[in-house]
Amino acid sequence: xxxxxxxxxxxxxxxxxxxxxxxxxxxxxxxxxxxxxxxxxxxxxxxxxxxxxxxxxxxxxxxxxxxxxxxxxxxxxxxxxxxxxxxxxxxxxxxxxxxxxxxxxxxxxxxxxxxxxxxxxxxxxxxxxxxxxxxxxxxxxxxxxxxxxxxxxxx
Numbered sequence: 001x002x003x004x005x006x007x008x009x010x011x012x013x014x015x016x017x018x019x020x021x022x023x024x025x026x027x028x029x030x031x032x033x034x035x036x037x038x039x040x041x042x043x044x045x046x047x048x049x050x051x052x053x054x055x056x057x058x059x060x061x062x063x064x065x066x067x068x069x070x071x072x073x074x075x076x077x078x079x080x081x082x083x084x085x086x087x088x089x090x091x092x093x094x095x096x097x098x099x100x101x102x103x104x105x106x107x108x109x110x111x112x113x114x115x116x117x118x119x120x121x122x123x124x125x126x127x128x129x130x131x132x133x134x135x136x137x138x139x140x141x142x143x144x145x146x147x148x149x150x151x152x153x154x155x
């Protein structure tokens with residue numbers, strides 16, 4: 001049996017203190033707004049969203065209509081510096097290590113300062129990676145780098 005682990009208790013106390021601030025509530029609201037906008041943009045490009053959309057920070061894309069697996073799109077997006085996770089969808093015909101879907105989240109990009117305009121770019125990059133990767137990979141990678149440079153992690 002271990003002790004009370006004061007460092008973990010202190011970390012949680014700081015976290016809960018931050019969560020009580022109005023800025024944190026605004027940040028959470030922006031995360032959900034970004035996810036909803038990204039979902040709309042992806043739907044406009046022909047992607048199907050499991051559940052028809054989102055009311056939180058995550059989107060689950062059903063890729064069957066795009067004729068690509070979650071594993072393959074995850075790999076392609078990783079090559080252009082976009083991190084997603086392959087994810088099973090309801091009644092998924094693919095094996096668990098292949099999947100017919102990907103999971104996309106907006107907390108990290110929101111933390112960087114991304115907004116609606118950047119969600120539109122992300123939707124375009126995901127679309128190009130799914131439909132025209134060989135011709136688009138270099139362009140996507142360059143645009144991702146350029147966009148991230150406008151929103152540095154630290155100033």
